[in-house]
Amino acid sequence: MLGLRRLAVAASVHRPVRRLSTMSPPTSPILSVQPTRGLVDEKLKVVVESLPPGSPVTLHSLHHSEDEDYWEAFGHYVSDFRGMVSVSEDLSFGGTYTGKEDMGLLWSMRPVPGSRKGLRLRKMNVCSPMLHNISVYSGHVSEGFREQTPLTSVLVERWYMAPGVKRIDIMEKGVRGTLFIPPGPGPFPGLLDMWGGGGGLIEYRSALLASHGYVSLAMDYFNSQELESADLEFKYFETAFNIIKEHPQVIPDRVGMFGLSLGSLVTMHVAAESTIVKPRCCICVSGSHFYPRDRTIKEVIMEPRSNSHRLRIDENNHHVWRDMWIHLLDDPSKKVDVGKINCPILLVNGKDDQNVPADECAEDIALLMNAAGNGHLLSRVLYPDTGHLIEPPYSPHFRASNFKAAGVATKTVMLLWGGQTKPHSDAQEDAWRKILSFLQHNLYSSTPPRAKL
Amino acid sequence: MDRKRCTLKLLVQPSRGLVDEMFIILVQKAPSGFQLTVHALHKCEDGHSWEAFGHYTADTIGTVNVSEDPSLGGTYSGVEQMGLLWSLRPVPGSKPGLRLRKMNVQIPMEVTISVYQGHQTEGFMDQVPLASVVVERWYMAPGVSRIPITEDRLSATLFLPPGPGPFPGLLDLWGGGGQLVEYRASLLASHGIASLALDYLTAKIIMETGKMVDLQYFEKAYKILEQHPQVHGSSIGMLGLSLGTSITLKMAVYSEVMKLRCAVCISGCHMQPVDGSVEEILKYFNQNADRTRISEENELIWRDVLLPVPSDLAFKVDMGRLKCPLLVVVGEDDQNWPASESAMDMKEMMEQAGNSHLLTVLSYPNAGHLIEPPYTPHARASLFRSMATREKMMALWGGETAAHSLAQEDAWRKLLVFLRENLYSGTNPGTPSLSHL
Numbered sequence: 001m002l003g004l005r006r007l008a009v010a011a012s013v014h015r016p017v018r019r020l021s022t023m024s025p026p027t028s029p030i031l032s033v034q035p036t037r038g039l040v041d042e043k044l045k046v047v048v049e050s051l052p053p054g055s056p057v058t059l060h061s062l063h064h065s066e067d068e069d070y071w072e073a074f075g076h077y078v079s080d081f082r083g084m085v086s087v088s089e090d091l092s093f094g095g096t097y098t099g100k101e102d103m104g105l106l107w108s109m110r111p112v113p114g115s116r117k118g119l120r121l122r123k124m125n126v127c128s129p130m131l132h133n134i135s136v137y138s139g140h141v142s143e144g145f146r147e148q149t150p151l152t153s154v155l156v157e158r159w160y161m162a163p164g165v166k167r168i169d170i171m172e173k174g175v176r177g178t179l180f181i182p183p184g185p186g187p188f189p190g191l192l193d194m195w196g197g198g199g200g201l202i203e204y205r206s207a208l209l210a211s212h213g214y215v216s217l218a219m220d221y222f223n224s225q226e227l228e229s230a231d232l233e234f235k236y237f238e239t240a241f242n243i244i245k246e247h248p249q250v251i252p253d254r255v256g257m258f259g260l261s262l263g264s265l266v267t268m269h270v271a272a273e274s275t276i277v278k279p280r281c282c283i284c285v286s287g288s289h290f291y292p293r294d295r296t297i298k299e300v301i302m303e304p305r306s307n308s309h310r311l312r313i314d315e316n317n318h319h320v321w322r323d324m325w326i327h328l329l330d331d332p333s334k335k336v337d338v339g340k341i342n343c344p345i346l347l348v349n350g351k352d353d354q355n356v357p358a359d360e361c362a363e364d365i366a367l368l369m370n371a372a373g374n375g376h377l378l379s380r381v382l383y384p385d386t387g388h389l390i391e392p393p394y395s396p397h398f399r400a401s402n403f404k405a406a407g408v409a410t411k412t413v414m415l416l417w418g419g420q421t422k423p424h425s426d427a428q429e430d431a432w433r434k435i436l437s438f439l440q441h442n443l444y445s446s447t448p449p450r451a452k453l
Numbered sequence: 454m455d456r457k458r459c460t461l462k463l464l465v466q467p468s469r470g471l472v473d474e475m476f477i478i479l480v481q482k483a484p485s486g487f488q489l490t491v492h493a494l495h496k497c498e499d500g501h502s503w504e505a506f507g508h509y510t511a512d513t514i515g516t517v518n519v520s521e522d523p524s525l526g527g528t529y530s531g532v533e534q535m536g537l538l539w540s541l542r543p544v545p546g547s548k549p550g551l552r553l554r555k556m557n558v559q560i561p562m563e564v565t566i567s568v569y570q571g572h573q574t575e576g577f578m579d580q581v582p583l584a585s586v587v588v589e590r591w592y593m594a595p596g597v598s599r600i601p602i603t604e605d606r607l608s609a610t611l612f613l614p615p616g617p618g619p620f621p622g623l624l625d626l627w628g629g630g631g632q633l634v635e636y637r638a639s640l641l642a643s644h645g646i647a648s649l650a651l652d653y654l655t656a657k658i659i660m661e662t663g664k665m666v667d668l669q670y671f672e673k674a675y676k677i678l679e680q681h682p683q684v685h686g687s688s689i690g691m692l693g694l695s696l697g698t699s700i701t702l703k704m705a706v707y708s709e710v711m712k713l714r715c716a717v718c719i720s721g722c723h724m725q726p727v728d729g730s731v732e733e734i735l736k737y738f739n740q741n742a743d744r745t746r747i748s749e750e751n752e753l754i755w756r757d758v759l760l761p762v763p764s765d766l767a768f769k770v771d772m773g774r775l776k777c778p779l780l781v782v783v784g785e786d787d788q789n790w791p792a793s794e795s796a797m798d799m800k801e802m803m804e805q806a807g808n809s810h811l812l813t814v815l816s817y818p819n820a821g822h823l824i825e826p827p828y829t830p831h832a833r834a835s836l837f838r839s840m841a842t843r844e845k846m847m848a849l850w851g852g853e854t855a856a857h858s859l860a861q862e863d864a865w866r867k868l869l870v871f872l873r874e875n876l877y878s879g880t881n882p883g884t885p886s887l888s889h890l
Contacts (some may be wrong), residue, residue, distance in 0.1 A: 030877075031616075036594050037469035050877070131595070135616070153616040155596025162468050163563065164587025184463075184585040212575075213462070262734065444460050444482075 028152050030094040030411055031136050037157040041393050048088035049138050051079040058137040061105040069119055073109040076140040106394040107425035111141040118414050120403035126207040129157035160204045162211035175240045178203050181211030186249035189443035190215040192241050194263030196325050217252050237270050241277045254443045256281040272340040281442035282345040286388045288361045289336040290328045318400045318416035322357050329364055338365050339372025346379045346438045348431045350386030354418035383427035387419025397421045456502035463568050463584040468679045472590045472828050475534055478519035480568055482620040483511040490569040492577055497553055503541040508572040538828040539858035550836035550847050558639040561589035592636045592850035594643035605673040608656035610635050611649050612642030618683035620647040621876030628695025629839050631655035640826055670711040690874045692717040699725050702770045715875035716890035719782040720822045722795035723770040724759050752834045752849035756791045762798045772799045773806025780813050780871045782864045784820030821852025827862040
């Protein structure tokens with residue numbers, strides 16, 4: 001009897017949902033996602049209940065980006081004897097991720113079939129959340145999600161800004177950027193946050209850092225259009241650093257620098273060469289230290305143009321830049337004098353970085369710093385199968401994407417970043433934890449700063 | 454403490470939650486044994502400021518965890534994870550008789566949680582805290598749609614959960630203060646139940662015609678739910694508080710149109726003229742208005758107006774005819790309605806009729822009349838404009854704050870389980886997880 005009844009319940013779950021006129025109440029499963037409104041680096045707890053026992057279901061996440069593309073991720077599960085699926089405890093048997101992956105529905109997202117190529121997911125407006133539709137589908141589904149009605153779904157908000165974080169446009173002394181201030185009286189430590197060669201004003205990491213208690217200035221340090229006429233100098237970064245340092249809510253001797261890619265290079269250069277700016281600590285993600293001493297920053301940014309003969313194009317027509325700089329390793333005059341850095345510095349790199357030879361650079365930096373006697377200030381982490389774009393945790397990974405490099409010929413190319421999705425996502429999660437603890441030690445702690453994590 | 458070197462960290466998780474979710478408040482890196490006050494401040498929609506605070510002492514590693522450590526004093530004491538919300542009260546100097554209610558559910562309540570040095574009890578606004586964060590408390594989960602309903606001359610708002618549906622439905626009625634109060638319906642929709650908040654005392658149609666609504670008004674509301682493409686027509690329940698209970702019981706027992714799957718009655722009574730319209734019910738209540746008492750603090754105690762429970766069957770709903778499960782929630786210190794006495798009489802009637810297996814009574818000692826969603830600040834008395842008398846007066850609701858707050862938490866959890874059990878299929882194994890509540 002029980003077996004028959006179970007079969008009947010299972011059958012109704014697999015039938016397409018429509019308005020039922022029978023007397024029995026709905027048998028739809030109950031999906032709960034906690035939190036429904038969270039910060040982007042918070043974990044999600046996804047639980048489905050009231051499923052028939054031993055029932056195959058698909059958990060699906062859908063995101064409609066600011067660029068109007070659709071991104072999705074999904075995992076195949078089987079409910080247990082209580083009719084429950086818990087994403088943090090159960091295995092996914094297939095989909096865009098497999099195994100026990102509590103955050104797989106976010107980091108394994110990819111553009112839906114039929115999307116434009118070379119997409120990259122980045123939130124530009126941080127004052128609104130990213131919206132994800134998390135749904136439960138009957139059976140193990142791999143495509144055609146839009147043509148089916150899910151059994152149930154919830155909407156989840158993911159925020160880069162915690163409540164109370166203030167966002168302030170900065171247009172001061174020639175510096176353009178956005179300042180994010182944590183809630184509360186302060187004073188707080190500060191961070192100068194710099195991105196890579198794509199330029200533009202990218203705010204999300206700063207917003208997230210402010211949500212963790214750091215006054216952060218996201219810098220717009222060059223704009224492709226303006227590059228030709230821009231007078232980009234060393235002074236620009238020193239001025240920006242001082243804007244943070246002099247802010248009434250910032251502790252003046254607790255200001256650090258955080259860079260990714262080109263931003264890392266600038267960070268190292270300023271930390272080594274500036275007589276005005278003394279960062280308390282530096283974080284350099286996916287950066288090289290190739291900075292020809294006789295060049296300006298602007299010229300360094302335009303570097304790819306003059307090295308285009310070293311550019312490699314792989315079998316997928318992706319541009320690979322990593323080898324363009326290797327020859328610079330042997331020439332000290334082409335590298336930042338890292339021996340002059342006198343604050344703790346954390347290097348975060350991916351071994352499969354196809355844009356910058358991160359591995360070789362980190363090794364070389366260590367050698368140079370040890371030789372100079374400041375090697376005790378250096379910490380580095382190198383993640384296997386991880387690419388160039390080491391972003392905040394749970395951000396989707398893209399091995400390659402469209403890139404319009406400032407300075408290169410104006411066409412957009414497909415740039416190879418590298419990394420394999422699962423290890424790259426693990427690296428993002430681990431790196432962020434290490435970054436936050438490094439910042440906590442060096443900018444918040446009352447003990448002397450130290451490099452070791 | 455040197456503010457420039459202050460390393461004290463304050464963390465509240467989640468920073469954006471539903472109003473019925475618990476939060477964790479953690480203070481870290483305070484000096485060992487440090488005395489501090491954790492303070493909550495909220496500015497309500499009417500512009501009044503509300504505050505709550507607890508006194509704590511940091512342990513040897515400088516941590517205070519509000520969900521594990523006892524408050525040594527303040528507006529609450531003992532280990533009270535949510536004390537900073539339910540013990541909120543108007544700041545000193547506020548006008549008397551205030552009650553905290555959210556009217557715009559589309560934006561969250563913002564609460565500022567701060568840490569102050571020492572065990573303080575006043576003057577918070579004149580000091581700079583050591584740290585503070587902002588917490589959002591929402592009555593609407595993401596994806597819940599809010600749909601104003603005006604067809605059939607109803608004044609109502611429908612809240613639909615996110616997802617394809619179909620969903621069970623619920624009619625949500627408040628009491629004698631009238632207005633279109635949405636927050637409970639939006640919260641229930643956040644839990645998967647399509648909920649219709651209905652104004653039946655100050656609705657547009659009443660303002661325009663000068664007449665009270667008839668019983669068909671409620672049946673029209675029911676039909677709106679029943680016919681909605683995303684509502685499961687045979688899974689509709691009804692929930693009423695205070696006067697809303699009177700309507701709920703009347704419709705549950707007597708309506709030919711409404712086929713309710715279950716009903717919930719909070720702080721209400723079954724005493725009313727059995728064949729009475731809304732107007733006649735209100736007249737019946739007014740009959741014995743001379744039985745109202747005034748407390749020492751000049752508050753109106755209304756509960757005796759409906760006592761004693763009549764033995765005349767013409768003046769109480771025939772509970773023996775009820776055919777659906779009923780959850781009755783009462784506060785034993787209810788000074789506004791004799792809900793306890795009514796619950797006892799309902800139970801007797803149903804036992805005699807043989808349908809008492811449908812009845813569940815939750816009776817809370819020292820809880821008052823206004824049994825609201827969890828962590829809603831307790832109002833023992835407040836200014837109230839009764840639609841029956843059209844006068845504004847200070848009504849005594851009753852209840853002792855800590856016990857009343859506990860009752861709200863417990864009642865809500867049990868209410869959700871009751872609704873889920875009765876509005877969803879009862880054949881599913883396992884109870885739904887509400888562990889985050």
